[in-house]
Structure formats: structure tokens, C-alpha cells
Amino acid sequence: MSEKQKKATAYWRENLKYLVILLSIWFLVSYGAGILFKDALNNIRMGGFKLGFWFAQQGSIYVFVILIFVYVRLMNKLDKKYGYNED
Amino acid sequence: MNDVQIWTYVLVALSFGLYIGIAIWSRAGSTKEFYVAGGGVSPLANGMATAADWMSAASFISMAGIISFAGYDGAVYLMGWTGGYVLLALLLAPYLRKFGKFTVPDFIGERYYSKTARVVAVFCALIVSFTYVAGQMRGVGIVFSRYLEVDINTGVVIGMVIVLFYAVLGGMKGITYTQVAQYCVLIFAFMVPAIFISIQMTGNPIPQLGFGDTLSDGSGTYLLDKLDGLSEELGFAAYTDGSKSTIDVFAITLALMVGTAGLPHVIVRFFTVKRVRDARKSAGLALLFIAILYTTAPAVAVFARTNLIETVSGKEYTNMPEWFSRWEKTGLIAHEDKNGDGKIQYVAAPEVNELTVDRDIMVLANPEIADLPAWVIGLIAAGGLAAALSTAAGLLLVISSSVSHDLIKNVLKPDLSEKGELWAARISAALAVVVAGYFGINPPGFVAAVVALAFGLAAASFFPAIILGIFYKKMNSKGAISGMVVGLCLMLFYMLKFKFGIFDGGKEAVSDLQESWWFGVSPEGFGTIAMLVNFIVAIAVNQFTAEPPEEVQEIVENIRVPSGTGDAVGH
Numbered sequence: 001m002s003e004k005q006k007k008a009t010a011y012w013r014e015n016l017k018y019l020v021i022l023l024s025i026w027f028l029v030s031y032g033a034g035i036l037f038k039d040a041l042n043n044i045r046m047g048g049f050k051l052g053f054w055f056a057q058q059g060s061i062y063v064f065v066i067l068i069f070v071y072v073r074l075m076n077k078l079d080k081k082y083g084y085n086e087d
Numbered sequence: 088m089n090d091v092q093i094w095t096y097v098l099v100a101l102s103f104g105l106y107i108g109i110a111i112w113s114r115a116g117s118t119k120e121f122y123v124a125g126g127g128v129s130p131l132a133n134g135m136a137t138a139a140d141w142m143s144a145a146s147f148i149s150m151a152g153i154i155s156f157a158g159y160d161g162a163v164y165l166m167g168w169t170g171g172y173v174l175l176a177l178l179l180a181p182y183l184r185k186f187g188k189f190t191v192p193d194f195i196g197e198r199y200y201s202k203t204a205r206v207v208a209v210f211c212a213l214i215v216s217f218t219y220v221a222g223q224m225r226g227v228g229i230v231f232s233r234y235l236e237v238d239i240n241t242g243v244v245i246g247m248v249i250v251l252f253y254a255v256l257g258g259m260k261g262i263t264y265t266q267v268a269q270y271c272v273l274i275f276a277f278m279v280p281a282i283f284i285s286i287q288m289t290g291n292p293i294p295q296l297g298f299g300d301t302l303s304d305g306s307g308t309y310l311l312d313k314l315d316g317l318s319e320e321l322g323f324a325a326y327t328d329g330s331k332s333t334i335d336v337f338a339i340t341l342a343l344m345v346g347t348a349g350l351p352h353v354i355v356r357f358f359t360v361k362r363v364r365d366a367r368k369s370a371g372l373a374l375l376f377i378a379i380l381y382t383t384a385p386a387v388a389v390f391a392r393t394n395l396i397e398t399v400s401g402k403e404y405t406n407m408p409e410w411f412s413r414w415e416k417t418g419l420i421a422h423e424d425k426n427g428d429g430k431i432q433y434v435a436a437p438e439v440n441e442l443t444v445d446r447d448i449m450v451l452a453n454p455e456i457a458d459l460p461a462w463v464i465g466l467i468a469a470g471g472l473a474a475a476l477s478t479a480a481g482l483l484l485v486i487s488s489s490v491s492h493d494l495i496k497n498v499l500k501p502d503l504s505e506k507g508e509l510w511a512a513r514i515s516a517a518l519a520v521v522v523a524g525y526f527g528i529n530p531p532g533f534v535a536a537v538v539a540l541a542f543g544l545a546a547a548s549f550f551p552a553i554i555l556g557i558f559y560k561k562m563n564s565k566g567a568i569s570g571m572v573v574g575l576c577l578m579l580f581y582m583l584k585f586k587f588g589i590f591d592g593g594k595e596a597v598s599d600l601q602e603s604w605w606f607g608v609s610p611e612g613f614g615t616i617a618m619l620v621n622f623i624v625a626i627a628v629n630q631f632t633a634e635p636p637e638e639v640q641e642i643v644e645n646i647r648v649p650s651g652t653g654d655a656v657g658h
Contacts, residue, residue: 005644012647019177026173030166035337038159042327048299048309053327056162057154057385058295061169061378068176068371075181075649076364084650086362 011082018074022067030060094465095234102272102469103249106476109268110253110261118509121258122189122488128263128359134372136266137356139273139477141168141347141377143219144226146384147273147474152446155388155395158318159329163336167343169374169381174348176370180357182557184366185646189358190485191351191549192493198556199564200639202498207571209493211548212351215541216482216489217522219352223479224527227472233417233451234468240528246476247524254480254487255516262480263359269473274379276470280454280463281383284390287457294386314389317396322435326392338612346542346614349550352481355488363649391449394456399442400433407431410455419445419452479523487516540582543614547574551621560643562625565632570625578617586610 033041038052046054079085115121128136146168154161186194192212196205224243231242253261278294285297289310302308315325324330331339347353356373357366398408404422414420421443422431433442451471454463491511496503503511548571555562555570583589585604588596601609608616634640 008644008648015647022177023173026170030170030340031337034162034166035333035340046299048301048311050311050327053159053311054299056159057165058382060166061382064169064173065371065375065378067173068367068374071177072364072367072371075367079364079649082648084648086364086650 007082011078011084014078015075018071018078022071025063026067029055029063034060090461091464092235094462095468096465098462098465098469099235099472102268102473105268106249106253106265109264110257113257113260113264115256115258115260115509118189118492118505118512120260121509121512122484122492123355123358124258124260124263126359127361130360130365130369130372132263132267133356133360133365133369135270135376136263136359137353137369137373138376139266139270139473140356140481141353141373141478142273142380142474143478144223144230144471144475146380147277148226148230148447148450148471151384151387151391152449154385155392155449156446157329158324158326160331160336161385161388162329163331163339163343165381165385167340168347169377170340171344171347172370172374172377174344175353175357176367176374178557179348179354179553180366180370181363181649182646183354183553184357184360185363185649186642187358189355189492190488191354191553192489193497194556195549195552195567196493196497198639198642199552199567200636201564201568204552204564204568204571205493205497207568208549208552209489211544211571211575212485212489215350215545216352216485217526218541220479220482220486220519220523221526223475223482224523226475227479228527229447230468230471230475234465243524243527246472246479246527247520250476250480250483251517251520254483254520255513258512258516259355259359259484262477262484265480266477269477270376272473273470273477274376276466276473277380278383279466280457280459281387281390283459283463284394284453284457285386288390288393294390295382298386298389310389310393314393314396317393317400321396321400321433326389332607334607335609335612338606338608338615340612342546342612342614342618343542345546345550345618346544349545349548349553350541351489351545351549352478352485355485356481387453388449391453391456395444395449396433398456399431401430404429404431408456410452413455414448414452419448483516483519483523486519487512490515490519540578540586543578543582543610543617544575546614547578547617547621551618551625555622555625557643557646559626560640561629561634563629563632563635566625566627566629569628570621573624574617574621577620578614581605581613581617582610585613 033052034056038056041052041055042050044051119125150164153164183194188194188197192205192208195208196202224246227246228239228242231237231245232239253265281294282292285294286292288303289297289300290303291297291300298310300310302310302313311327315327318324318326357370360366360369404424411420423441425441431442432439434440451467454467491508495511496508551574552567552571555567585600586597588594588600591600605616
């Protein structure tokens with residue numbers, strides 16, 4: 001395997017690691033907190049919101065937005081680390 | 088003419104003038120400008136354009152209403168239509184941008200080195216886009232007829248002329264910059280009444296917080312507790328509980344998310360930015376802009392539902408406010424005094440219930456119900472039109488590029504010149520507008536059902552093929568094609584059987600068939616299962632057939648790293 005290929009493989013591995021972590025959070029807030037564990041979370045209240053309901057109709061959406069921006073930051077750093085940045 | 092109508096005319100005319108001005112300023116001169124706006128759109132502009140492209144008449148007019156009747160269950164749309172952007176940003180957009188072609192069938196055709204794959208993809212793209220666009224043209228007609236009292240068909244024709252003008256003239260370039268303007272119009276139009284009503288009901292100017300706040304009447308009761316109480320009193324499920332089964336909520340949410348990520352008119356927007364990092368960033372911005380509306384909609388739903396129940400339930404029919412009779416004329420709200428006591432019984436039990444409410448009224452009549460000034464009502468019309476037109480234009484572009492680029496240029500007539508292809512693109516866009524307008528004027532009775540089908544189809548066909556194409560280097564064409572075809576057919580079969588009752592004697596049979604849903608999953612959620620089947624079939628067939636050629640595996644390695652993105656180029 002050439003040096004170039006090794007670099008590309010290492011980059012891809014780190015990328016996949018980020019994807020697994022971020023997508024796990026994506027799954028936990030929406031399918032976990034908003035759907036599967038909704039009833040249990042509804043026993044906890046945050047002001048007028050039952051927590052499960054809040055995650056399903058508000059919280060998960062906020063987390064989605066944050067996840068993408070975290071991904072953008074992580075990947076920009078990773079691109080720099082491997083010299084794949086384009087600026 | 089009353090105040091409301093004057094305001095509506097003024098605001099609609101101003102916004103249309105703006106779109107036409109932009110269209111003239113941003114004419115497309117090459118196929119690259121026509122298909123992907125020249126590939127130099129900034130992430131911010133692309134984020135706004137994607138948001139406007141994505142948020143259709145259904146998001147603007149119908150979604151808050153659907154949620155206000157579904158309560159918790161409405162979360163399937165809220166999460167389903169936003170969570171897909173996480174998949175898009177992390178799994179698709181950067182790699183497709185690096186790949187650097189014009190259309191989704193381009194990717195499928197090249198990655199799977201096969202004309203068959205390309206044609207299957209074109210077929211899926213056309214079905215998905217046409218069903219979707221018919222609904223948008225209808226939405227344009229409805230907004231015109233309700234606010235400006237012109238005939239629905241005249242409304243559709245006016246909408247057609249406007250879209251024709253900027254889609255045919257400007258292609259993706261014209262569409263992108265009008266969509267930026269349309270996003271601003273629609274988000275302003277959605278937020279203003281929501282903020283007014285939030286202040287009225289809870290004293291909190293931020294609707295997202297307001298619907299979890301206490302009522303402003305000084306009782307100290309939380310708004311949501313009050314609505315739960317009211318709902319149960321009338322025999323409905325508690326608002327925050329919902330009534331769908333957990334597995335179905337799960338399946339529908341996943342089908343909508345994956346379907347979103349697989350919709351060609353959304354994916355193609357990420358071909359318009361300059362670099363891979365811009366594709367990632369603009370996916371984030373797009374979701375941020377979408378989230379502003381999607382986190383406000385559930386608040387509007389709660390406000391509108393509480394307002395409605397308090398205004399009508401158990402009250403004398405003759406004491407109803409003015410808006411009630413005005414919307415009664417449109418047939419969106421109706422009262423039938425079954426027990427003859429002169430009061431309106433609004434309850435869950437169908438034999439006693441006397442009030443029927445169309446869900447669209449929750450957004451359309453909301454400003455009137457809350458007694459807001461005339462200009463706010465006019466704003467809703469301009470916003471609804473912006474939402475419908477921006478989505479229609481994005482879809483028309485997918486249709487025109489599928490025909491001119493994927494079918495004519497790449498399959499039928501490869502020697503077509505650049506100029507000829509641009510003309511072919513313009514003509515197919517114009518034809519697509521006419522066909523869409525025809526469906527807008529003569530809507531097939533199943534439009535609403537078919538839009539759900541569009542998501543299922545995108546989930547069952549495109550999504551697995553693209554994901555495997557990027558993340559599984561050894562995926563070959565036979566596997567991908569069999570996966571797409573099996574997924575697509577399974578989805579079609581399930582829809583025809585359980586949504587249309589084709590095999591069991593038609594529409595009437597549909598409600599009895601609920602018992603026999605596979606795994607208890609509704610047709611709306613079946614895209615999830617069809618997608619899984621697609622993955623399994625694709626991988627299984629792949630095991631027994633030849634590896635993809637070396638140069639294709641190199642393409643895959645190449646799209647995985649961001650640097651050296653060429654401009655989006657043809658062949």
C-alpha cells in the first residue's frame with residue numbers, strides 16, 4: 001500500500017469513528033428519548049413540558065442542528081490534519 | 088374589497104415582482120448554470136435555498152394543523168422531516184459533492200457502471216418528483232382561491248406562468264436565488280402570527296418556549312396541562328400522549344428521515360456549492376433554517392387547538408365570531424346541529440360530534456381566530472405561495488435534468504451539443520410545468536396518499552443504493568439494481584394493497600386491512616421495511632456476482648477524501 005493510500009485509509013477510519021458516535025447520539029435523542037423511552041421520560045417535567053414529549057417535538061430537532069455543526073467542525077479539523085483542506 | 092384583500096394583493100404582487108426581478112438578473116447561460124447554478128453558490132445562500140426547496144405548501148399550510156389534531160403523534164413529521172438532514176450531511180452530501188456530477192441518476196449510473204441502473208434511477212426520480220409537484224401546484228391554486236377569491240384553476244395557471252418564467256429562464260441559478268428570497272418571505276410570514284399569538288396566550292414572545300409556559304390569565308396553569316385536560320374531557324386522547332403504536336411511530340419516523348435524505352430535489356442542491364466543506368456546512372445551515380419553522384409549528388399547533396376548543400366547544404352557534412361563518416363558506420369548517428340544542432358539541436365520538444374542521448384552517452385562519460391585523464393575514468397568503476412555488480421549482484428542475492441530461496444526453500443522443508442540451512433542458516422544464524399544472528387543475532384523488540408514497544419510494548430505492556455506493560467499495564451493479572428494483576416493487580405492492588385496497592375490493596376495504604399490516608407497520612412507515620429489504624437483497628446478490636471493476640473502486644476511494652474537488656462537470 002502506498003503512502004498516499006495509507007493516509008487515505010487512516011482518514012477514512014477516523015471519519016467512520018465520528019460517524020458512529022454522532023449517529024448514535026442522533027438515534028438516542030430521536031428514537032430513544034422521543035419514541036422508545038418517551039413514557040418513562042414523561043414522568044420528568046421541565047416547566048410545562050413532559051420531557052419525552054419535549055424531546056419528540058423540540059429537543060431532538062435542536063440536537064440534530066448541533067450534531068451537524070459539530071460534524072462540520074470535526075471534519076474541518078480532520079481535513080487539516082491530513083492535508084485534505086481546500087483553502 | 089376589504090382591508091385583508093387589499094393587503095393580500097399588495098403583498099403577493101410585491102413578492103412576485105421580486106421573484107421575477109431575480110429571475111431576469113440570474114439567467115442561465117450554460118448547462119452547468121442551468122443544472123447546478125455554476126457550482127459556485129455560497130453555503131449560506133444554498134442553506135436558505137435548500138430550506139425553501141424543502142419546505143413545501145404542506146410544511147407551511149398543513150403541518151401545524153396535522154400536529155394539532157394528532158398531538159404527540161405529530162412528532163413523526165417533526166423528527167422525520169428534520170432528522171433526515173443529519174443523514175444527508177453525514178452520509179451523503181459531502182461525497183456526492185466530491186463526486187461532482189449534475190444529478191442523482193448521474194451518480195447511480197456512473198458508480199454502478201450501468202445504463203440500466205441510470206434508467207432505473209431516472210424512473211424513480213420522475214415518479215417521486217411528479218407526484219410531489221402536483222401537490223404543490225394544487226397548493227398554489229388553493230391559496231389564490233381562498234385569499235383572492237379567484238377560481239382555483241386560474242390560481243394554478245398564474246402559478247404556472249410564474250414558475251415557468253424563472254425555472255425555464257434561470258434554471259438552477261434562477262431557482263436558487265429566488266428560493267433565497269422565498270425563504271425570507273415564508274419564514275417571516277410563519278413567525279409573525281406565531282409570535283403574536285404566543286404573547287397573547289402566555290405572555291412569552293418566543294413560541295418555542297411559550298407553549299411550555301403558564302397561561303397569561305394569571306391562573307398559573309401550564310398551557311399543555313390545560314390542553315391535555317380539555318382533550319380528555321371531550322373524549323380525545325391526551326394531547327401529549329398520542330394514539331399510534333410505538334412500532335408504527337418508529338417506522339414512520341425512520342421512513343420519512345431516510346426518504347428525505349433520498350429525495351433527488353434535496354440531494355441535487357448540494358451539487359451547487361464550491362467545495363466539500365461547503366456541502367457539509369450548507370447542510371447544517373439548511374437544517375438550522377428549517378428548524379426555525381419546525382420548532383415553531385408544534386407551538387402553533389397547541390395555540391390553535393386550545394383557541395379552537397375554547398372558542399367553539401359547547402357555545403351557542405349564533406354567538407360564533409365572524410371568522411367562523413367566513414370559513415364555513417369555504418367548507419373548511421362545518422357545523423351540523425345533531426341534537427338541535429343550538430350549541431356546538433365538539434367531541435371525539437363521531438355519532439355525537441357536530442363539528443368538522445379541516446386541518447389546514449389551523450394555519451390559514453389562525454390570525455383571524457386570534458384577531459390579528461389585516462396585514463398579517465395577507466402575509467400568510469404570500470408565505471404559502473412562496474413555500475409552494477419554491478418547492479415546485481426545485482422539483483421541476485429535477486424532472487427537466489433527468490430528461491435532458493440523463494435520458495437524452497446520456498442514453499439516447501450522446502452527441503448532443505452543449506447548446507442543444509440547454510435547449511432540451513429548457514423545453515423539458517416547460518413541458519414539466521404544463522404537466523404539473525394539468526395535475527394541479529385535475530388532481531388525481533390520491534395526491535395526498537401519493538406524496539407519502541414518494542417518501543417510501545425514495546427510502547426504498549435511492550437511499551440504500553447511494554449509501555452502499557459510498558460506504559461499500561465492493562458493491563457491484565447487479566446487487567444495487569436488484570436491491571432498488573425489489574425495494575421499489577415491494578413498496579409499491581404494500582401501498583397498493585394497504586393504502587388503496589387494490590387486491591381486496593378497493594378503498595372501502597382499507598380500514599379492515601389494518602389488522603393484517605405486516606409487523607403492525609402502516610403504509611406510511613413501510614418505507615423503512617422496504618429499505619431494509621433493499622439493503623439485504625443488494626448485499627446478498629453482491630456476494631454471488633463479480634466484483635466491480637478496478638476503476639470504479641478507485642472512484643469510490645476518490646470520493647471519500649475531500650481535496651481536489653473538480654468543478655461539477657459533464658462527460
